[in-house]
Amino acid sequence: MSDAHAEHYPGPLHSPPVKIGGEGPAHGHEDGHVHHPKLQHHFDDMAQQAEASTLGMWVFLVTEIMFFGGLFTAYLVYRAHSPEAFQEASAHLSIGWGGFNTAVLIFSSLTMALAVRAAQTSESAKTQVTWIAITMFLGLVFLGVKGIEYTEKFRDHIVPGPYFDASRWEHPAGVEMFYSLYFCMTGLHALHMIIGLGIMTWLAIKAWQRSFNADYYTPVEVAGLYWHFVDIVWIFLFPLLYLIGRHYHHG
Amino acid sequence: MSAAHVAPKSLYYTIFAALLVGTALTVGVAFIDLGAFNNVAMLTIACIKALLVILFFMHVRWGTRLTWLVVASGFFWLILMFSITMVDFSTRGWVQGTPK
Numbered sequence: 609m610s611d612a613h614a615e616h617y618p619g620p621l622h623s624p625p626v627k628i629g630g631e632g633p634a635h636g637h638e639d640g641h642v643h644h645p646k647l648q649h650h651f652d653d654m655a656q657q658a659e660a661s662t663l664g665m666w667v668f669l670v671t672e673i674m675f676f677g678g679l680f681t682a683y684l685v686y687r688a689h690s691p692e693a694f695q696e697a698s699a700h701l702s703i704g705w706g707g708f709n710t711a712v713l714i715f716s717s718l719t720m721a722l723a724v725r726a727a728q729t730s731e732s733a734k735t736q737v738t739w740i741a742i743t744m745f746l747g748l749v750f751l752g753v754k755g756i757e758y759t760e761k762f763r764d765h766i767v768p769g770p771y772f773d774a775s776r777w778e779h780p781a782g783v784e785m786f787y788s789l790y791f792c793m794t795g796l797h798a799l800h801m802i803i804g805l806g807i808m809t810w811l812a813i814k815a816w817q818r819s820f821n822a823d824y825y826t827p828v829e830v831a832g833l834y835w836h837f838v839d840i841v842w843i844f845l846f847p848l849l850y851l852i853g854r855h856y857h858h859g
Numbered sequence: 860m861s862a863a864h865v866a867p868k869s870l871y872y873t874i875f876a877a878l879l880v881g882t883a884l885t886v887g888v889a890f891i892d893l894g895a896f897n898n899v900a901m902l903t904i905a906c907i908k909a910l911l912v913i914l915f916f917m918h919v920r921w922g923t924r925l926t927w928l929v930v931a932s933g934f935f936w937l938i939l940m941f942s943i944t945m946v947d948f949s950t951r952g953w954v955q956g957t958p959k
Binding site for chain 2: 655658659662663666667669670673674677678680681684685688689703707710711714715717718720721722725728729829832833836837839840843844846847848851852854855
């Protein structure tokens with residue numbers, strides 16, 4: 609084995625990095641080929657590597673679409689089964705909090721896009737970290753509002769289960785189903801936000817260590833894709849949960 | 860990777876504004892009783908908003924054909940899941956003797 613190995617790889621596999629041009633640190637080998645230190649050996653170049661990462665993330669996001677899709681399908685079936693109950697239940701949700709949170713998430717998508725752009729254009733570590741930090745702050749605001757909303761549901765005995773107060777509703781069975789779906793869907797969404805905050809904590813640390821620039825910013829790009837996906841889920845959750853019963857008590 | 864497309868900041872601000880307008884619009888429409896058309900309007904606005912995020916914030920607009928294909932396949936299977944489920948659910952009990 610060692611003979612065959614020596615034939616293809618003369619010398620040690622990894623020699624100390626050498627400088628080429630003025631383009632920052634490069635990664636050299638004794639057989640003469642030199643490349644970016646972040647380039648894995650099974651890719652031709654940085655562009656191909658970045659494309660593969662982005663594509664891989666999209667494949668993951670497709671599985672996420674189907675993951676949330678199961679809950680959206682359940683929503684579709686039960687709403688078709690008891691439309692009046694869903695309207696009655698939806699009318700009770702606070703349109704103010706829901707709308708505010710929608711705006712907060714859209715704003716956080718903007719700041720995330722600007723964080724990716726800051727890495728793409730090799731802006732300073734401070735600028736990159738600032739955009740990431742603002743995005744994280746907005747994520748926390750969203751979760752805080754969600755906490756307030758959940759607290760109200762527990763207080764008013766709207767949470768499905770043994771303490772659900774059926775007496776206040778015209779269609780208690782359907783309303784309970786609506787709120788089961790509400791907690792599953794917004795809960796899974798909130799879990800994704802919490803995971804996103806964890807990813808962005810790591811991202812902020814790496815950005816602070818000047819890890820990202822125009823040549824290599826894949827982690828920022830991929831984390832951005834995740835964050836925008838979570839925003840898209842909410843873009844659908846907001847109208848489907850908060851807005852379907854607005855004219856229920858009036859007409 | 861430095862060859863990747865860098866979108867101007869002004870484009871991102873425009874998309875952000877469009878998303879906020881879409882949100883205001885969907886809230887406004889919800890208070891008008893349009894019958895079944897409420898759902899159509901609501902979902903149309905949501906789909907346009909999602910499309911804006913996917914194309915511009917998620918850079919698919921400048922992505923490869925393979926990326927386009929993967930993204931589209933995700934929504935294709937989602938639509939399949941919705942439609943086949945609803946074809947079953949909405950036709951329950953059509954045949955005599957089958958459970959509703």
